[in-house]
Amino acid sequence: MFSFFRKKAPTPPSPPAALPPAATQAAQSPAPAPAVSEAAPRKGWLDKLKAGLRKTGSGIATVFTGTQIDDALYEELETALLMADTGVKATEHLLADLKKRVKDSKTTDPAAVKGLLADAIADLLAPLQKPLVIxxxxxxxxxxxxxxxxxxxxxxxxxxxxxxxxxxxxxxxxxxxxxxxxxxxxxxxxxxxxxxxxxxxxxxxxxxxxxxxxxxxxxxxxxxxxxxxxxxxxxxxxxxxxxxxxxxxxxxxxxxxxxxxxxxxxxxxxxxxxxxxxxxxxxxxxxxxxxxxxxxxxxxxxxxxxxxxxxxxxxxxxxxxxxxxxxxxxxxxxxxxxx
Incomplete structure (x- = not known):
C-alpha cells in the first residue's frame, strides 16, 4: 500500500503529501509522520513480486548452482543477464562490480555470490528509487x-x-x-x-x-x-x-x-x-x-x-x-x- 507523509506548505498549512517507497524517506516534514503499519501488505506485495519476476530471475539464479567460482560461471552469468535484456553496458558493469565484491569478500561459495549480485543490482538501481511527491x-x-x-x-x-x-x-x-x-x-x-x-x-x-x-x-x-x-x-x-x-x-x-x-x-x-x-x-x-x-x-x-x-x-x-x-x-x- 501507499503511505502519504504530510509536510507544511509555504502558505497556510495545507497538507502536501508524498508517496514514497517503503524503504525510502519521505519529503522533509516539520513533524513526524503518523506511524503506519505496512508490514503485512508489503509482505504480500513482495511475494507477488518474487512470483512475477520468476521468468526473468530463474535463468540468472541457476548460474549459481555449481560448485566453484570460475570463468565459466561468469560467462554463464553474462549470457543469462543478456538474455534477460539487461543490456551490454549494464551487464559489463554488473560483472565488474560482482568480481570486485567476490575478491573483497574472499567468497568461495557460488551460492553466496548470488547474494553479492543482488547487492550489485540493488546499488545499480538505487538512483532510480525516488518518491512521487503530491x-x-x-x-x-x-x-x-x-x-x-x-x-x-x-x-x-x-x-x-x-x-x-x-x-x-x-x-x-x-x-x-x-x-x-x-x-x-x-x-x-x-x-x-x-x-x-x-x-x-x-x-x-x-x-x-x-x-x-x-x-x-x-x-x-x-x-x-x-x-x-x-x-x-x-x-x-x-x-x-x-x-x-x-x-x-x-x-x-x-x-x-x-x-x-x-x-x-x-x-x-x-x-x-x-x-x-x-x-x-x-x-x-x-x-x-x-x-x-x-x-x-x-x-x-x-x-x-x-x-x-x-x-x-x-x-x-x-x-x-x-x-x-x-x-x-x-x-x-x-x-x-x-x-
Missing amino acids: GEHKPTVIMVAGVNGAGKTTSIGKLTRHLANEGATVLLAAADTFRAAAREQLAIWADRNTVEIITQQGGDPAAVSFDAVTAGKARGRDVVLVDTAGRLPTQLHLMEELRKIKRVVQKADATAPHEVLLVIDGNTGQNALMQVKAFDDALALTGLIITKLDGTAKGGVICAIAREKPVPIYFIGVGEKLEDLETFDAREFAQALLA
Whole structure:
C-alpha cells in the first residue's frame, strides 16, 4: 500500500503529501509522520513480486548452482543477464562490480555470490528509487504517456485509486480524444474511483488538458491526471502533439506539468529502453511506470535503464489487480529477482 507523509506548505498549512517507497524517506516534514503499519501488505506485495519476476530471475539464479567460482560461471552469468535484456553496458558493469565484491569478500561459495549480485543490482538501481511527491503544487499535474498496449490507462486507474484511498482528490483528463475506447476505459476508472473526469469527443487533446488543469485549480483538486493518446516514438506528428499538450498545460499553470510519466511494458525488453530515450528527448520525463513484469523474461531491462537512461521508476506492476501496482524499491526488486 501507499503511505502519504504530510509536510507544511509555504502558505497556510495545507497538507502536501508524498508517496514514497517503503524503504525510502519521505519529503522533509516539520513533524513526524503518523506511524503506519505496512508490514503485512508489503509482505504480500513482495511475494507477488518474487512470483512475477520468476521468468526473468530463474535463468540468472541457476548460474549459481555449481560448485566453484570460475570463468565459466561468469560467462554463464553474462549470457543469462543478456538474455534477460539487461543490456551490454549494464551487464559489463554488473560483472565488474560482482568480481570486485567476490575478491573483497574472499567468497568461495557460488551460492553466496548470488547474494553479492543482488547487492550489485540493488546499488545499480538505487538512483532510480525516488518518491512521487503530491502536494507541493495544487493541483499536482501529472501527464502520462506511453505506446498503445503498455497499460497506460489501466495504470492511471490504479494510481487514481491509491491517491483517492489516501485522501487526495483527483481529476482525470481524457486527452486521448480520438479513440472512443480510451475515453470509455478512463470513464470506467473514474466511475469506479468516484472521481471527476474532463472529456470531449473528437476534440483537441491539448484543449481538454487545458480545461482539466483549469478545472482542477478552480475546484481545489489535489491532482490532475492527464491521459494522453498512445503512440510510437517514430510517429513524429503524434510526438509533436504531446509537446503541444505540455505547452498548453503550461498556459493553464506556468509550473505544470509537475510530473511527466512514461508507462512502459516490461515485455518489450530493450525496446523499452529506446522508448524511454525517445520520450525523454521529447518531453523531459520525470518518472516511469513499468508494467507486466510478471509476463516477461526481460525484466533485466530495468538495469539497462539504470545504466543508460536513469529516469526514476515510481511504480512497477506484476499483475492486473489494483494491488499489483506498487512503489519501486531497488533492494526489494534485486532480492526478488534472485529469490
